[in-house]
Amino acid sequence: MxxxxxxxxxxxxxxxxxxxNVMNDNPKVGPATRLRVRAIIDELGYRPxxxxxxxxxxxxxxxxxxxxxxxxxxxxxxxxxxxxxxxxxxxxxxxxxxxxxxxxxxxxxxxxxxxxxxxxxxxxxxxxxxxxxxxxxxxxxxxxxxxxxxxxxxxxxxHNTSSARAAVEHLLEIGRTRIALIGAPETADDDASSGSLRERGYHQALAAAGIAEDPQLVVRGGKWTRETGLAGARKLLRSKVDFDAIFALNDTLALGALRALVHAGRRVPEDVALIGFDNIDEGRFSLPSLTSVDPGRLExxxxxxxxxxxxxxxxxxxSAPQTVKAGFSIVKRESTGFTTADSGISSSP
Missing domain, CATH: 3.40.50.2300 (Response regulator)
Structure with a gap:
């Protein structure tokens, strides 16, 4: 108890x-009493x-x-x-x-x-x-x-894993087979992190399509920022590894990667298709607009x-605790060759 x-x-x-009164910082409580009560609160681990x-x-x-x-x-x-x-x-x-x-x-x-x-x-x-x-x-x-x-x-x-798998399947459906991943965790020790779960979806999609994996296409490490996305895409470009698509594990990574691709003269989506995750508002206004996983933020x-x-x-x-997973959709935009948003890929209820 x-x-x-x-x-x-x-x-x-x-x-x-x-x-x-002590919990509410009432000044009427004397210093000695306040200290004694606070010490007991800490000792017992009381939480209001x-x-x-x-x-x-x-x-x-x-x-x-x-x-x-x-x-x-x-x-x-x-x-x-x-x-x-x-x-x-x-x-x-x-x-x-x-x-x-x-x-x-x-x-x-x-x-x-x-x-x-x-x-x-x-x-x-x-x-x-x-x-x-x-x-x-x-x-x-x-x-x-x-x-x-x-x-x-x-x-x-x-649905981190299944929605990430759907994102990669979308790239496969438009004919891309050399799909890079940006934002993967530094190690695979933490199976419960969003990064690990989304990376799992990436691997599942490739395996289901019978596509051999290339470790050079997986860029690991860094916080999920534009700077990390920029650096990750530049690393891929410097490596000279062949890739025709990028799945970035969130949209800010994708926007950073987009900057690197455009600066290097790679056309999006003609040369490299690009998809992110989170469907943030900024992705609607990038050039090209960003295809993304909508993970059901409103829900x-x-x-x-x-x-x-x-x-x-x-x-x-x-009552017993509940676990609820929101539905997701793939919002198709210009970075994968679509001119209008289309949430046609969605999770089962």
Missing amino acids: SPTIHDVARAAGVSIKTVS NLSARGLRSGKTGVIGLAVPSLRENYFAELAHSVIRAAEKRGLRVLIEQTDGDREQEISTLSGGQLRYIDGLLFSPVEIGQQDVDVLRGNDPLVLLGERIFGGPTDHVTM IAETAVDLLVERINEKGPR
């Missing part, structure tokens, strides 16, 4: 009201029950969203979608950026900022299966992304907010 506010009050020899905070109803009307970086287009657009989904339910959103740092991610799950929100949508990058215990507790929490499978919380994610936001609201309002014994 997780420690309660009653346990803290009993151990510190103070009232529940005093513990509450968000549903018991706020107004008389026990709700603040605010939910949290923790993402690695708002400079990454996908997470900025995800935040926008979450805000819109929350607004429809009369909620506001408090956003926190973790910078993809493990200690910051753990702090997000236990920090004092939790007292301002009724529940948290959390997209971790660095904590993994070994950190599953930090997810345990009574606070309403919904995980986003691929980290930590089979944990004690609801989890909304995407992810709507579903995650709905699940979180259910947890916030849950009464009685906690």
